[in-house]
Amino acid sequence: MTAPTSVLHIRVDDETEAGAVVALDALGLSMSDAVRLVLHRVATDRALPFELGVPNAETRAAMEEAETIARRHRSRFTNADALIADLEDAGIR
Template sequence: MAAHTSMLHIRVDDDIKEQATAALTTMGLSVSDAVRLFLRRVVVDQAFPLELKVPNAETQAAMEESRAMMASRRKGENRFASADEMFADLEKNSGK
């Protein structure tokens, strides 16, 4: 059975919409996705939802690294040739 949907029209300052669109894109969401998520959380929690924030530079770098690693795995590529190589990399990058 198809879900019934409704169109929601809102007025937003152009500058706010542009800035919000940029921030949401960084989070992997469209404005429509964000509004749907917002409304669903209001329904589920019966409260105003918590604020989503744009990840800081370190978190964004980690997310990009993770995406690249997943893409490599999908292609059948291994990041390390052996467990020893993986542990050596962990040691090197752990700050010890």
């Protein structure tokens, strides 16, 4: 005989759900599988299976910039050369 089960209902925006479905499908998991895994880890470890933290000022500024760019549906750079030049100026290779 199998153990009794519960049905959970969660609310999440459509974009988040769609992105999660794609990512989980690539891992061979369903949404239900992923939720069960997270809940199992919470119950077993008595903690979330990932670290939560408050982003620092630089990260918050980057997140705000990304949100602004996404709302405007445009990139910060006019072409790939401008992006590469900016990365090189920042010492990122």
